[in-house]
Every structure is written in C-alpha cells, then in structure tokens.
Amino acid sequence: MQLSNEEEEYNLSLSKFESMLKTNKVLFFDSEEFEDIILHYLDTGKASLAKKALKLALEQHPRSTGLKLVQVEMLIYDDKLDQAEKLLNELYAIEPHNEEIYIQRANIHSKRDKHEEAVEELKIALQYTEDFADVYNLMGMEYLFMDNLELAKENFIKCLEEDPEDQAALYNVVYCFEFLDQNREAIEFLTSYIDSNPYSEIAWHQIGRLHYGLKEYEAALRAFDYATLVDDEFLGAFMEKGKSLERLKRYDEAIESYNRTIELDDPTSYALMRIGKCYEKLGKKALALKFYNKTVHEDPLLDKGWIAITDFYVREKNFQKALFYVNKALNIDNSNRLYWKRYAVINKEMNFWEEAEMGYRKAVELGDSQLDTWLFWVDILQYLGEFQAAEQTLIQAMDYFPDHYEIEYRLAGIHFILGDDKKGKYHLSNALRTNFKHHTLLKELFPAAWDRKMVQNLIEKYRNA
Structure with missing residues (x-):
C-alpha cells in the first residue's frame, strides 16, 4: 500500500528524531513536526520520549502556542493540574479564541470530577472550533460521567452528524440507547444512519445485536449477514450470526458460521463449545463430544467447557463420568451455585446421599433461590x-x-x-x-x-x- 506524502513526512520526522537521540546531534524541526512527534509518543505510552521531545521543542520554539498546549496536555497526563491551569491562563491572555485552551480547561475540570464546569468550557470551545465532532464527542463523555445518558446520547449523535465515520461515537450512541432501555429507538436510529452509510459494518452489527436482544432472530440474522457482506473478515459478526442461526435451529449453518471465526483467527474455546452444542442438537454425539474436548483443551480453565461435558454425560445418564467433569468445573469455580446443584443431582442419582446433601447445601448457601433445591436438600436430610x-x-x-x-x-x-x-x-x-x-x-x-x-x-x- 502506497503511503501519502503526509504519512511519509511523518515517518521521516520520527526516524530523524530517533536518529538524533542516538547520535546526540541536535537537528532542527519545525514546531508542527515536534507536536506530531510528542503526540505520537504520548499515544504509544512512551512518556519519557515525549518529555525529551517536548524539552527540545521548547528550546527551539519557546513561543509556540501549539507546543505549550502540548505541554499542558502532558502536565494533565502527569496529574500536575495546578501547573497546567497556570500555563493555560497565560495562553488565554495571548490567544483567547483558541479552542484548544477551552478543551484542556475542560480536561482539567473533568480530572477534578467537575463535569458540569467541563461541559461549560466545551460549549465555549464550540464557538471557536472547526472540529465540531471532537468537541461534541468530549461533551458526550462528560455527560456519561454525570450519568446523564439522554444528553450524552444527544451529543454523540451530533458528533456522528459531523463525522459519520467516528466509530467510537457510534458505539457510544448505542450504549446510551441500551442503557436507557430504548432498543427500538436504537434500531430506528441505526436504520436511519445506514440509509446514509450503507457500508457501515459496525452499524449493521449493532442492529443485529439489538434484534437478537429482543429475540427477533430472523431480523438479527439479516443484519449480521449484511455486516459480513460488507466485511467478510468481521469475526464478531460471524460469531453473532452463528448464535442467531442456533436460535433458529439451523444448526448446520451455525456450525459454518462458527467455523468461519476459526478460519479468521485462532480457534476460541467459545466457538468450539458452540459447535459442540450444535452437533449435539443434530444428534451427532461423537462429534459433539469431540468439540467439547477441544474446548477444554483450548482453554482448560474454561469452567463452562467442563460443564458442557458434564451435561452431555448427564443426558447420557453416565453419572460416573458426569461426576468427574463437574468436579473439574468446581475446581475452577467453587462458588457457582449452579455447579453445586449439578454436583448434588449427579450424586443423588448415584445414591451418594451425603455428597448430594452437601451439594444442595452449598447451592443454597451461594444464593440458589429455587424451591426444588431446598426441597431436595430437606428430603435428603430426612433420608439421612x-x-x-x-x-x-x-x-x-x-x-x-x-x-x-x-x-x-x-x-x-x-x-x-x-x-x-x-x-x-x-x-x-x-x-x-x-x-x-x-x-x-x-x-x-x-x-x-x-x-x-x-x-x-x-x-x-x-x-x-
């Protein structure tokens, strides 16, 4: 893939700077080059290199407002909020119409948990910025911190109107809809969004998720199909597609979808377990057991894998093997009431009354609120x-x-x-x-x-x- 001129210049600046550090020769960079270098190191978590670059930058460009704003960002990053605030006030006296001053003030207020003040600063930034999407996104985040999901949603939507390709904002909009229990409204919003952005695999995927949550599996499947047509390597969409096909009892197709996730990446224990479940539903017990065993081989600490094998043997009435595997699950998670109930049921079937009594007791102690658990426990106590x-x-x-x-x-x-x-x-x-x-x-x-x-x-x- 051919790099743009901007990307080539950016990479050249980085190489030039790192070469300078190795040779101790002082080279000249313009202030924008320094800004890009510093922000690159901050974004990649290399704070010490960012500080070196900033020191050299301010030596070469002591009056650069842009570099001083980067310095403010680094002070905030280091939680030196008072110093950052003081420097911002100095910059404000010079450039009162610079939107970045208000954005960084908002950042300081946010760090101090003063989110309402942060929003007020961002409202001022909107008067001077050309990047409305970024400011709306920041306002949305502040409203999220205040648990005001309606206003958060409103600002993330404004962000998307300015920049329809902001995927983080799209996810945040859906999060707000879901948190507010507005799944229908979320589907309407995403449908409208797709009218203008038909090739957004994220939007299709989110529509599928929402339909799946509403148990509308045919509609979910259609949405996941579109997501995988737009991006035929969208692993998450293939996984969700498999789940929808399972719900529709189309087990052969579900297996194909799960297998696609394995082709795209290393096999996940979840996909292997779902394939095992599908084979069991199809009556192909040997294949089901094969994939359940692959599941626990892939992730021996996945208790759900051991439980899948346990349940398989319970259905086969092979309680000896079921007991072996439920113990495997309990060794991983011995505070799961459902596992203890299985342990009790299996031991009861084998006439191991004392072990069964312990299983029901543990299940109740861990919060099992089913009446039958209490009654089985009592009946065993009586039998003993x-x-x-x-x-x-x-x-x-x-x-x-x-x-x-x-x-x-x-x-x-x-x-x-x-x-x-x-x-x-x-x-x-x-x-x-x-x-x-x-x-x-x-x-x-x-x-x-x-x-x-x-x-x-x-x-x-x-x-x-």
Missing part, C-alpha cells in the same frame, strides 16, 4: 435421619416461600416424626388450607404419619369443608 436439621432448613426456606404447601406438608411430617403432634397438626392444617389437592404428598413422604387416625381425621375435616 437428620430430622432436626431438616426442620431448621424448612423454617429457613419459609422466609423465601411463605405458606408454600410443599414446605408445610414436610414440616408437618417431620414434627410428627419428632413427636411434636401440636406443631405437626398446626403445619398440616396450614398445608391442607393452602392446597388440599396435594394432601397425598404427606403419604408419599411420611407414610407412618399418614396412617395415624388424628391425621386422617384432620384430612377428613378439610375434605368436608
């Missing part, structure tokens, strides 16, 4: 003869599920077993009043209590009522 622990667990469960018949029937049965007939009758009455239809649950779980005459009399009383 831990009736008092089961009682305490049920009382705890009532805080989350007050007056739930499944809890009340269990509490009744456990109290009868523990010999507390008064509490047993109380909870049985609650259960029968709440849900008489399922009163045989007591018979299933506590047959000895069910057979008692007192219990049958109470049931008859509610039946007749």
Whole structure:
C-alpha cells in the first residue's frame, strides 16, 4: 500500500528524531513536526520520549502556542493540574479564541470530577472550533460521567452528524440507547444512519445485536449477514450470526458460521463449545463430544467447557463420568451455585446421599433461590435421619416461600416424626388450607404419619369443608 506524502513526512520526522537521540546531534524541526512527534509518543505510552521531545521543542520554539498546549496536555497526563491551569491562563491572555485552551480547561475540570464546569468550557470551545465532532464527542463523555445518558446520547449523535465515520461515537450512541432501555429507538436510529452509510459494518452489527436482544432472530440474522457482506473478515459478526442461526435451529449453518471465526483467527474455546452444542442438537454425539474436548483443551480453565461435558454425560445418564467433569468445573469455580446443584443431582442419582446433601447445601448457601433445591436438600436430610436439621432448613426456606404447601406438608411430617403432634397438626392444617389437592404428598413422604387416625381425621375435616 502506497503511503501519502503526509504519512511519509511523518515517518521521516520520527526516524530523524530517533536518529538524533542516538547520535546526540541536535537537528532542527519545525514546531508542527515536534507536536506530531510528542503526540505520537504520548499515544504509544512512551512518556519519557515525549518529555525529551517536548524539552527540545521548547528550546527551539519557546513561543509556540501549539507546543505549550502540548505541554499542558502532558502536565494533565502527569496529574500536575495546578501547573497546567497556570500555563493555560497565560495562553488565554495571548490567544483567547483558541479552542484548544477551552478543551484542556475542560480536561482539567473533568480530572477534578467537575463535569458540569467541563461541559461549560466545551460549549465555549464550540464557538471557536472547526472540529465540531471532537468537541461534541468530549461533551458526550462528560455527560456519561454525570450519568446523564439522554444528553450524552444527544451529543454523540451530533458528533456522528459531523463525522459519520467516528466509530467510537457510534458505539457510544448505542450504549446510551441500551442503557436507557430504548432498543427500538436504537434500531430506528441505526436504520436511519445506514440509509446514509450503507457500508457501515459496525452499524449493521449493532442492529443485529439489538434484534437478537429482543429475540427477533430472523431480523438479527439479516443484519449480521449484511455486516459480513460488507466485511467478510468481521469475526464478531460471524460469531453473532452463528448464535442467531442456533436460535433458529439451523444448526448446520451455525456450525459454518462458527467455523468461519476459526478460519479468521485462532480457534476460541467459545466457538468450539458452540459447535459442540450444535452437533449435539443434530444428534451427532461423537462429534459433539469431540468439540467439547477441544474446548477444554483450548482453554482448560474454561469452567463452562467442563460443564458442557458434564451435561452431555448427564443426558447420557453416565453419572460416573458426569461426576468427574463437574468436579473439574468446581475446581475452577467453587462458588457457582449452579455447579453445586449439578454436583448434588449427579450424586443423588448415584445414591451418594451425603455428597448430594452437601451439594444442595452449598447451592443454597451461594444464593440458589429455587424451591426444588431446598426441597431436595430437606428430603435428603430426612433420608439421612437428620430430622432436626431438616426442620431448621424448612423454617429457613419459609422466609423465601411463605405458606408454600410443599414446605408445610414436610414440616408437618417431620414434627410428627419428632413427636411434636401440636406443631405437626398446626403445619398440616396450614398445608391442607393452602392446597388440599396435594394432601397425598404427606403419604408419599411420611407414610407412618399418614396412617395415624388424628391425621386422617384432620384430612377428613378439610375434605368436608
């Protein structure tokens, strides 16, 4: 690719400057060359080289406003805000109509968390600038800092009107729409944007994302198709396209899309796992397992990969292998309640009651709010003869599920077993009043209590009522 004259001159200036540093010969550069060199080093994180260049620049051009503004930028970069402010005031006395003075003042206010003052400075900069897009973009960022998403969105849109190719502003507009839960409005905006910029793969990709979030998978797929037509190496769009095809149950095509991401870059564990899921949906179990194994080979610390293999073996009812793989996932993330619940279910299937009890207990401790988790845990405690622990667990469960018949029937049965007939009758009455239809649950779980005459009399009383 041929470089423009500007690019050639820029590269020549950099080479010339770096050669000067190596030889200790002092060469002359004009002030604009120095500005480009300093900003290049700042942008690439080479602050020490930027400072060397600035020192030489000010020695050669002590009155250059442009270089002094670069000096202000470096002072702000080093958090020397008071010094930067003092220098700006001096520059303001010389060039009060220089928009960069107001932009850097805004930068200082922003660093001090005075975002409203920063916006006021930027409003003044708008009166003098020729680069409206940059100032609107900066204003949008200040409004983001203030959590004023509406005004942030408004300024990012103005930025795009000035510079339709500003991709960062485009992303920020969509972010504001999404944060404000205005996904429909975001799609309308992007559709209008595409009318003027039909080859914006970013806009097509964002429309696809928004449709996908609204579960409009056909529309999402169309948008991702356009994104990949504009840029046939757009890895993210191919990945999202695969996800949309999966949702539409077009698994063969989804596999093609995921494979395209692997052609474009090194295989990701996510793509390999999705291919495995697609093959499993197609009933190609050997291929599914092959890709699940590739997933964990690619990223052994991806717990979701081990869980995918776990679930595969659970569906195959091979609980021995499922237990091995769920332990792999727990070794990576032992604070995931869903993994502990799987661990409990697998151990329960294998009649490893104590391990199953621990799994359900861990799941609840980590915030599992599903009723069935609590009930399975209680039933296992009861099976292990831990009736008092089961009682305490049920009382705890009532805080989350007050007056739930499944809890009340269990509490009744456990109290009868523990010999507390008064509490047993109380909870049985609650259960029968709440849900008489399922009163045989007591018979299933506590047959000895069910057979008692007192219990049958109470049931008859509610039946007749």
